[in-house]
Amino acid sequence: MGNSHQPVLPLESSENHDLEKVMPGDKYGAAIRILTSYRLTVTAPRIAVLNIFLASIVRHLNAEQLCALMLNGGYGIGITTFRRAIYDLASMGPVSRVLVPDQSSRTLTFYELADQPIHRHLYCTQCGAIAEVHDSGYEEALLRRLRPQGLKPANVDAALVGKCSDCQSEALSAGD
Numbered sequence: 152m153g154n155s156h157q158p159v160l161p162l163e164s165s166e167n168h169d170l171e172k173v174m175p176g177d178k179y180g181a182a183i184r185i186l187t188s189y190r191l192t193v194t195a196p197r198i199a200v201l202n203i204f205l206a207s208i209v210r211h212l213n214a215e216q217l218c219a220l221m222l223n224g225g226y227g228i229g230i231t232t233f234r235r236a237i238y239d240l241a242s243m244g245p246v247s248r249v250l251v252p253d254q255s256s257r258t259l260t261f262y263e264l265a266d267q268p269i270h271r272h273l274y275c276t277q278c279g280a281i282a283e284v285h286d287s288g289y290e291e292a293l294l295r296r297l298r299p300q301g302l303k304p305a306n307v308d309a310a311l312v313g314k315c316s317d318c319q320s321e322a323l324s325a326g327d
């Protein structure tokens with residue numbers, strides 16, 4: 152497809168019936184299916200967020216990266232509206248958050264599609280790589296431990312931070 156022009160999405164619409172009319176074919180079908188499976192209103196900004204995740208080879212993206220991809224994709228949606236759609240999807244279920252405690256007191260926030268079982272994240276403070284740890288036994292044990300407390304975990308993971316193995320071996324070969 153290359154640089155072919157993406158159709159400009161219509162602005163906010165609460166009628167998914169209308170949206171499908173405006174966007175023929177199944178180009179946005181996967182995004183629309185995700186929204187309807189969560190019983191969420193189908194809007195152009197939400198479709199854009201999900202579509203960008205579905206098309207991205209990088210799984211975890213921060214808001215700035217999502218905005219850049221949206222602008223490059225020619226979706227024709229205002230940044231503020233688009234950002235609100237990211238936050239909405241993160242609080243409503245289809246998108247999960249990964250929080251990374253930075254060196255300073257800042258917290259970096261990454262987003263990903265909530266299409267995988269609960270998993271953990273390791274963040275390399277040197278190169279910014281994010282590795283995923285899938286361990287269903289661990290997650291089940293954790294939930295069992297949390298259940299008596301009555302806490303139902305939200306779809307947010309606080310990443311463990313450190314140096315990835317690549318960055319460690321680089322430091323070694325550099326004679327550090």
Ligand SMILES: [Zn+2]
Nearest residue numbers: 275278315318
């Ligand atoms: Zn690294």
Ligand SMILES: [Zn+2]
Nearest residue numbers: 263270272283
């Ligand atoms: Zn992840």
